[in-house]
Amino acid sequence: MSQPLRFPRAIGIILPSSNRVVERVARSILGAQPGIDACFTRVPYAGHPPDGYDMPAFHRAAELLAQARPNVILWNATRGALIGFEPDRRLAAFVEKETGIPCTTTALATVDYLRRHNLRRIGLVAQGADWEGLRLKQTFGAEGIDIVAGHCLGVGDNFEAAGITPEEIGLHAMRLASVPDLDAVLVWSTNLAGHALTRLARDEIHVPVLDSTTVGFESALDYMTGLFRPLAHA
Template sequence: MSGSPAFPSLRPKYRAAIGMITPSANLVVERVTCAILSDFPEVSPHFSRTPVFGARDLFPDDYDWDGMLAAAHLLAQARPDVIVWNGSKGATLGFATDRELCRRVTDETGIPATTSSLALEAALGSLGARRIAVVAPYAGDYQNKLVAGFEREGLEVVAEAHPGIADNLDYAAVPDADIAAMIRDVATAQPDAILTWCTNFPAAYVVDTLERELDIPILDSVTLAVWHGLDMVGRADPRGRRWGRLFDGPTP
């Protein structure tokens, strides 16, 4: 026998890697990230977790910095091109806190970083949107905290809807029909954009259909994080259009 055996071309030609930090009780981030990146086969996703679970936040007014940076260091061992905190808490802490998180991650790992909240900031700036409606799975007290956080960032919250769920894991079980009903309800206020906010809230799957129905941009927190990570590695483009008009471009 001569020559080398021929192998089928099954191995993708990866060009970039995105590292994702996700809350420990989250079932949605990995599912949606992998689904979106199936349209970007040259980009591979890699995941690490930080403790966020149950109905009580042990760090209600800050991040668990040790847990967050430990997750980032584990991802950094694989040398991804960007590290993304795919979590929504920054909207209650303030976007400046997420900028500080990214600074610390980059200082300690040498890898650029972003978050769902900073992706939202970029997307709203690109759209010129200031009047928003917020759909999230939270209980009333946390929903109020979230709305107040957006308002501190200079956004006008013209409508909101939430089913009143307290346990982090249960957010992932909200049915599509319930999510769609809440989105249609807040759309009557005619916001510049609707936010589906919580990275364990499976709203990404209904975004494209409802954007076409309502003609209002819908910005999902998980999708935003993936989109911004793709943008940072130069790969965000209309291949992701089935996940919403966010992928129409141009990116900010």
């Protein structure tokens, strides 16, 4: 008699339509994590209301992911920080309610990671314009994280952000790392090649370099190994 087919555990990932980095990072991380699948779907990068998300798009994306029966769903994008984190909490709760699958987001996972590791003074390499850097300083500050130094790359086209080299990002990270009493440098966009930078810079930058894409993905992995509850419940 044939045995039932055993399916690997899986992370369901929702990512922005113009992203070219998230899937690459997932493949890199899962290379050292046998027995775990990643399933992907996309939502439009543009068209969200200024203070939230296009919920019908997320409903459809989550509905489709749920058919692959992942153990956790991750919105691997950083928009939530720019609009104040609370919309991400509502989004995670909505996805979980609609699918029955635990959900978190990169923005929520990053705040949780920084708090748990007592990383409170952060240098931020961000994708967008200077006004976005100022807004991020406000929203992270409201969560108890002090952005004490930052560099905004001025890239408004999300697709173009994926073409910025790790070496260029590394130069900005190294400059920020010289700020006294800095706890970490955070690369803030899931379409920036920060994952490659964290490997290149270990011997050159003497504070942790955190990549937002990686933090989000690894938070979902941590859920699968029982290390934390999805942040919709935080």
